[in-house]
Amino acid sequence: MIHLYNTLSKKKEPFEPLHPPFVGMYVCGPTVYDDPHLGHAKSYVSFDVIVRFLRASGYKVRYVQNITDVGHLLGDTDEGEDRIIKKARLEKLEPMEIAQKYEVRYFNDMDLLNNMRPDISCRASGYIPEMTGLVQSLLDKGFAYQAGGNVYFDISKFGDYGKLSGRKVVDLLEGVRVDVAEGKRHAADFALWKKADPDHIMQWPSPWGQGYPGWHLECSVMSMKYLGESIDIHGGGLDNQFPHHECEIAQSEAATGKPFVRYWLHNNMVTIDGQKMSKSLGNFKSLPDLFGAYGPMTVRFFILQGHYRSPQDFSDQALEAARKGFLRLSQIVQDIGKPVDASASPVTEPGPVWKAHRERFFAFMEDDFNTAGAISVLFDMARDAQKCMQDAAAEDLVHAGRLFDELGSSILGLKFEPAAGQADTETENALVVLLLELRRKFRQEKDWASSDAIRDRLLEIGIAIEDGKDKTTWRKVTG
Amino acid sequence: MIHLYNTLSKKKEPFEPLHPPFVGMYVCGPTVYDDPHLGHAKSYVSFDVIVRFLRASGYKVRYVQNITDVGHLLGDTDEGEDRIIKKARLEKLEPMEIAQKYEVRYFNDMDLLNNMRPDISCRASGYIPEMTGLVQSLLDKGFAYQAGGNVYFDISKFGDYGKLSGRKVVDLLEGVRVDVAEGKRHAADFALWKKADPDHIMQWPSPWGQGYPGWHLECSVMSMKYLGESIDIHGGGLDNQFPHHECEIAQSEAATGKPFVRYWLHNNMVTIDGQKMSKSLGNFKSLPDLFGAYGPMTVRFFILQGHYRSPQDFSDQALEAARKGFLRLSQIVQDIGKPVDASASPVTEPGPVWKAHRERFFAFMEDDFNTAGAISVLFDMARDAQKCMQDAAAEDLVHAGRLFDELGSSILGLKFEPAAGQADTETENALVVLLLELRRKFRQEKDWASSDAIRDRLLEIGIAIEDGKDKTTWRKVTG
Numbered sequence: 001m002i003h004l005y006n007t008l009s010k011k012k013e014p015f016e017p018l019h020p021p022f023v024g025m026y027v028c029g030p031t032v033y034d035d036p037h038l039g040h041a042k043s044y045v046s047f048d049v050i051v052r053f054l055r056a057s058g059y060k061v062r063y064v065q066n067i068t069d070v071g072h073l074l075g076d077t078d079e080g081e082d083r084i085i086k087k088a089r090l091e092k093l094e095p096m097e098i099a100q101k102y103e104v105r106y107f108n109d110m111d112l113l114n115n116m117r118p119d120i121s122c123r124a125s126g127y128i129p130e131m132t133g134l135v136q137s138l139l140d141k142g143f144a145y146q147a148g149g150n151v152y153f154d155i156s157k158f159g160d161y162g163k164l165s166g167r168k169v170v171d172l173l174e175g176v177r178v179d180v181a182e183g184k185r186h187a188a189d190f191a192l193w194k195k196a197d198p199d200h201i202m203q204w205p206s207p208w209g210q211g212y213p214g215w216h217l218e219c220s221v222m223s224m225k226y227l228g229e230s231i232d233i234h235g236g237g238l239d240n241q242f243p244h245h246e247c248e249i250a251q252s253e254a255a256t257g258k259p260f261v262r263y264w265l266h267n268n269m270v271t272i273d274g275q276k277m278s279k280s281l282g283n284f285k286s287l288p289d290l291f292g293a294y295g296p297m298t299v300r301f302f303i304l305q306g307h308y309r310s311p312q313d314f315s316d317q318a319l320e321a322a323r324k325g326f327l328r329l330s331q332i333v334q335d336i337g338k339p340v341d342a343s344a345s346p347v348t349e350p351g352p353v354w355k356a357h358r359e360r361f362f363a364f365m366e367d368d369f370n371t372a373g374a375i376s377v378l379f380d381m382a383r384d385a386q387k388c389m390q391d392a393a394a395e396d397l398v399h400a401g402r403l404f405d406e407l408g409s410s411i412l413g414l415k416f417e418p419a420a421g422q423a424d425t426e427t428e429n430a431l432v433v434l435l436l437e438l439r440r441k442f443r444q445e446k447d448w449a450s451s452d453a454i455r456d457r458l459l460e461i462g463i464a465i466e467d468g469k470d471k472t473t474w475r476k477v478t479g
Numbered sequence: 480m481i482h483l484y485n486t487l488s489k490k491k492e493p494f495e496p497l498h499p500p501f502v503g504m505y506v507c508g509p510t511v512y513d514d515p516h517l518g519h520a521k522s523y524v525s526f527d528v529i530v531r532f533l534r535a536s537g538y539k540v541r542y543v544q545n546i547t548d549v550g551h552l553l554g555d556t557d558e559g560e561d562r563i564i565k566k567a568r569l570e571k572l573e574p575m576e577i578a579q580k581y582e583v584r585y586f587n588d589m590d591l592l593n594n595m596r597p598d599i600s601c602r603a604s605g606y607i608p609e610m611t612g613l614v615q616s617l618l619d620k621g622f623a624y625q626a627g628g629n630v631y632f633d634i635s636k637f638g639d640y641g642k643l644s645g646r647k648v649v650d651l652l653e654g655v656r657v658d659v660a661e662g663k664r665h666a667a668d669f670a671l672w673k674k675a676d677p678d679h680i681m682q683w684p685s686p687w688g689q690g691y692p693g694w695h696l697e698c699s700v701m702s703m704k705y706l707g708e709s710i711d712i713h714g715g716g717l718d719n720q721f722p723h724h725e726c727e728i729a730q731s732e733a734a735t736g737k738p739f740v741r742y743w744l745h746n747n748m749v750t751i752d753g754q755k756m757s758k759s760l761g762n763f764k765s766l767p768d769l770f771g772a773y774g775p776m777t778v779r780f781f782i783l784q785g786h787y788r789s790p791q792d793f794s795d796q797a798l799e800a801a802r803k804g805f806l807r808l809s810q811i812v813q814d815i816g817k818p819v820d821a822s823a824s825p826v827t828e829p830g831p832v833w834k835a836h837r838e839r840f841f842a843f844m845e846d847d848f849n850t851a852g853a854i855s856v857l858f859d860m861a862r863d864a865q866k867c868m869q870d871a872a873a874e875d876l877v878h879a880g881r882l883f884d885e886l887g888s889s890i891l892g893l894k895f896e897p898a899a900g901q902a903d904t905e906t907e908n909a910l911v912v913l914l915l916e917l918r919r920k921f922r923q924e925k926d927w928a929s930s931d932a933i934r935d936r937l938l939e940i941g942i943a944i945e946d947g948k949d950k951t952t953w954r955k956v957t958g
Binding site: 062094096097100101104117118119120121122123125126127128129133204205226427428430431432434435438454457458460461462463476 | 541573575576579580583596597598599600601602604605606607608612683684705906907909910911913914917933936937939940941942955
């Protein structure tokens with residue numbers, strides 16, 4: 001039984017989907033106006049592993065993620081310029097060219113992190129009729145009002161407003177009225193539909209005139225369209241808990257009269273050397289830069305070494321440590337694969353050692369997706385696998401290999417490679433084997449100079465060799 | 480000056496965009512309900528090279544391609560089941576999951592073919608308000624009529640109907656009235672909006688009740704939204720000339736009163752061993768299968784060896800021949816790159832030989848994108864480059880390398896690789912260099928046995944070496 005921390009109830013709860021084995025899961029996707037950064041990696045790796053684990057536990061998950069290509073204003077408020085339109089102005093492109101360009105980059109980086117694609121990736125701009133439909137329904141039911149071509153949600157009409165973030169409607173209503181748009185009844189009311197100036201570059205017709213949707217609207221509409229009025233899991237970053245997710249709840253539940261989301265899951269933020277990551281502080285880590293320095297699998301491994309609900313501090317030392325740890329693990333998984341034929345069906349059932357590892361792994365993951373604990377099990381497995389190699393316990397190694405496949409590759413989504421993020425080729429392997437044979441020949445002839453020269457040249461090329469009792473092993477090292 | 484064959488005028492015309500240097504180009508994209516096949520490769524490689532060449536000629540192209548995820552009915556007619564809904568029923572998935580799955584596969588295969596992504600890739604389902612807007616405008620102007628919840632375009636009202644495909648309205652109007660939907664005035668009238676049964680799985684509200692758009696509507700709406708009411712180039716497969724493109728012209732020009740498209744470009748079809756490719760004939764070539772057998776670059780090269788307006792016959796022999804030709808060309812490009820430092824700036828201007836090759840290449844491409852002629856120039860360049868290698872003409876080789884980069888890689892989009900579809904690595908290179916050094920040492924010591932052993936082992940690994948006068952060269956060979 002999986003237990004997960006529900007931000008709505010603020011406690012760990014047993015996971016009981018509405019219609020098992022089906023699970024509807026919605027995760028807030030990116031606003032596509034810039035390169036993805038470390039914060040995106042943290043969020044989408046976390047939810048990717050959650051989807052993978054739910055599937056491994058027998059659930060049939062429909063995973064929906066949106067692409068925000070309209071309506072997300074600077075500062076996340078109801079005022080300011082649309083983020084994509086601003087970028088379009090700077091790059092002198094049509095807004096949809098900006099959205100297209102950065103959507104492609106987003107998925108490219110997510111693919112490199114080995115995140116599975118969502119089952120449905122939906123663009124906000126593609127759901128205008130559904131959004132105006134929801135706005136109309138809120139107007140009809142008295143939860144919204146028109147003012148100067150805009151439509152606002154009246155938070156005073158929805159008693160539950162604040163239940164996710166813990167804010168009290170009464171406090172919000174009494175808040176200082178700063179920068180309140182014309183005609184807004186309360187400062188905390190939020191825009192469902194915004195009037196567009198004639199020269200606004202993205203706009204659509206609506207019963208309230210030409211305009212564009214408020215940012216919060218899209219997630220309610222798209223999640224309910226594909227997952228029903230009550231969905232099992234809604235994920236997103238902690239920074240979106242308020243106002244974004246609070247507003248989603250208000251507009252959805254006011255419209256349907258039903259609970260919108262059973263389990264709210266929020267991933268925590270990343271910091272850089274203890275500071276908030278931001279462009280103005282000059283410590284912004286875009287994924288293309290980060291991948292260039294460490295490779296995407298090291299970034300994934302680093303993220304999984306933390307807990308999705310914990311803040312995670314990024315530093316070069318921490319990434320370097322993650323790189324080494326992952327390399328060590330990868331090397332052992334490679335070594336397991338080499339001596340035995342992993343496709344051979346072992347006669348025996350997995351022994352108690354492997355069964356115990358698998359149980360501990362699942363126990364960690366069932367406890368609110370404790371990936372850090374799960375990774376510690378992989379290291380324990382590696383230690384036991386090394387013992388089996390020393391004892392040449394071939395069948396045990398087949399079981400070990402299969403368990404790394406299931407737990408490490410399928411569930412945690414790790415790609416074990418000789419060098420993190422660097423593809424090996426069969427030709428490379430064959431060439432190294434040939435060089436090691438030549439070196440052995442030199443050693444037999446006591447031509448130590450030639451033997452050492454090969455070792456040194458290989459190290460320059462990035463291949464470290466180690467002479468063991470019976471055989472010489474090698475592994476790739478990175479700069 | 481580029482000349483292109485305009486299907487509308489049925490002759491080659493000089494290319495004069497409306498607002499040079501800007502070019503608006505729209506190409507009909509795939510209906511995403513199955514794996515891409517050889518026909519898709521032919522179409523999208525052809526138009527990719529056209530975009531690349533226009534850009535190389537100084538034009539600023541905005542390249543729009545749609546994704547059909549709604550409304551494309553079986554048989555391309557107004558009746559029958561929606562292709563995506565049918566597939567969703569078979570695979571027991573939500574229609575948007577089908578569209579998502581095959582859109583991802585489509586772009587994956589296009590990426591492997593090294594087609595550039597369109598600047599805007601737009602999904603039909605995302606433009607319902609724009610589509611109902613166009614339908615309303617056609618109703619207002621008397622070009623369309625309602626019948627039983629459907630809206631049809633009345634071809635008798637649009638005198639130019641048939642101007643692209645050469646069909647005569649009077650013939651179409653007198654056509655046998657077979658399977659005419661209830662309320663349709665003429666059999667050849669086409670649906671702009673279709674009424675949806677209550678259980679139809681994809682439907683939207685409209686002024687004419689719940690329904691979904693006719694297939695043709697999306698391309699008019701999305702091309703005009705992003706490229707204006709008159710666009711420079713509209714591309715697509717010859718099989719879409721009628722009715723799809725004919726209907727696009729009718730509904731667009733009736734609504735705007737302006738010419739819809741200046742240049743219509745149609746790529747011809749592929750046949751398999753002389754027969755139409757079809758699933759029922761069992762000769763269907765999906766791209767994943769084809770790439771497995773030949774590698775995507777061979778498929779690209781094969782397509783470019785034909786002309787986009789000519790039918791192209793696929794056979795294993797033809798693909799095998801293309802593979803060998805491309806391998807030979809790639810090997811020479813590799814060889815050019817190795818002996819000299821291609822980044823070194825040569826003192827001289829390119830000699831007349833290279834200037835002449837470049838001019839011939841451009842002349843072929845400016846003549847309706849004659850890629851077959853352009854490839855023949857690459858082979859001529861390869862022949863001259865080989866002479867330069869024999870003469871050790873280093874500067875000429877730099878010019879040759881740069882010209883292959885410009886013409887072969889940038890314009891034709893070919894990725895020259897040692898073995899088609901097989902990636903080399905720097906590590907591999909370094910390992911081979913080390914082995915050749917050891918072999919040289921053995922030869923100096925007259926240890927012919929060891930020297931020959933290295934040569935033989937390398938050949939087993941797939942690396943052939945050749946001892947020249949001054950140096951030993953090597954290349955990868957495939958089984």
